[in-house]
Amino acid sequence: MAEPAGQLLLVDDNRVNRLLLTRHLTQQGHHTEVAENGRQALQMLRGGGRRYDLLLLDIEMPEMDGFEVLAELKADAELRDLPVIVTSALDGLENVVRCIELGAEDYLSKPVNPVLLKARIGASLEKKRLRDTQRELVARFATQQVARDLATSGFSLGGRHVRGTVMFCDIRGFTSLVESQTPAEIIELLNTYYTLMFDAIGRCGGVVNQMIGDGLMAIFGAPQPLDDAAASAVLAALEMQQMMAQFRAEQRAAGRPELHIGIGIATGEMVAGYTGTQERATYTCVGDTVNLAARLEAHTKEAKRPILIDADTQAELAGAVPTEPLGPVHLKGKAAAVNVFAVR
Structure with a gap:
């Protein structure tokens, strides 16, 4: 049985990366929108026009990098539960640890393996659906x-x-x-x-x-x-x-x-x-x-x-x-x- 599709936001300053990843995600059945940097991504997340199920986030970007985006999400009560998978060419365990400490669900090194990416997205979306169900139950039995x-x-x-x-x-x-x-x-x-x-x-x-x-x-x-x-x-x-x-x-x-x-x-x-x-x-x-x-x-x-x-x-x-x-x-x-x- 096919996994339920998600509403994804891809954040990457590299146009080729955006095109390739968007193609893979669309083939998997997901609806994907893109942002060229962290500042634009936050504007889209806070705009209120659409709610996203998952954020795919690059680290090295102009104007606002991925670390800054993660910090903003963590400080925002409305966005801190949004699952984030970091996709980055940055090496070093310290970068992975920093992303996880800032709330990222996972860290995938570029070039991203599409099979591994599909599995990680599926697991993250399932976690979010469980959290959303739990939140709905709390709202039903509490004000x-x-x-x-x-x-x-x-x-x-x-x-x-x-x-x-x-x-x-x-x-x-x-x-x-x-x-x-x-x-x-x-x-x-x-x-x-x-x-x-x-x-x-x-x-x-x-x-x-x-x-x-x-x-x-x-x-x-x-x-x-x-x-x-x-x-x-x-x-x-x-x-x-x-x-x-x-x-x-x-x-x-x-x-x-x-x-x-x-x-x-x-x-x-x-x-x-x-x-x-x-x-x-x-x-x-x-x-x-x-x-x-x-x-x-x-x-x-x-x-x-x-x-x-x-x-x-x-x-x-x-x-x-x-x-x-x-x-x-x-x-x-x-x-x-x-x-x-x-x-x-």
Whole structure:
């Protein structure tokens, strides 16, 4: 069975080398584009018009040599995983070692043996496909922010102190709803609900880190810092309510159950990081701020208000969003009364 073709970028200042290599690569089924030097190659890689699967890189070139290109790729989070096979006439073990240390997958001496080149390209493309599949799986089971944090910082159990905003959201009357609907209908309802909530939270810079039944927890300000985390969370909550109002209208028109949600938001210090084991872990936040947001969400049922926030969130809003003070409230699990505000 033929190996899958790749999108290759060949970088070589010698026109004859470019013609010969391009011919070999085309015969192998690959689509190949060329650059005459390192600077042009980086422009093509960063141009955004096309994504490449592999870079074939010469070392001795004008304007920017291969070593400089490798260093640039290694420093660029968007390009550091691009496989690079160096093809060079430079002799010396030190040059090979330098290329490998800078991130090259392999080093082939010129003139390049076409059979060996084919094998090296095949192995490099297979590695890239495995990395791409792994990245897609991480993105599917983690948010973009968490995936980006894993890519840049790596995985380690533990946490760090951050200041941010936590949101809890829950469907009202979900237990009775489950009893009146089939499992397939409930799953379809939850999928629509989560799609709408994820969209609103994500566009406001939040990270959904937990989904439990009909509830979710979102973080604003971790793992990546976020300016105006409190305001972003409140704006996300307002958009979530607007989306649910539209969804209720559609459900009502179709004679289906309508969903109402309650949202609690709290701002403050917390510990954010990966918790669990080396085999299975999740990104989350812990601390009094998290507990307070959960209690505020639960209190929306008694307060008959869809969005409740704490005093720290209210202070950071600085009047940007209309709110209504509900006074000190004794929340379950809190020793002292908490000043609670309803978002209007």
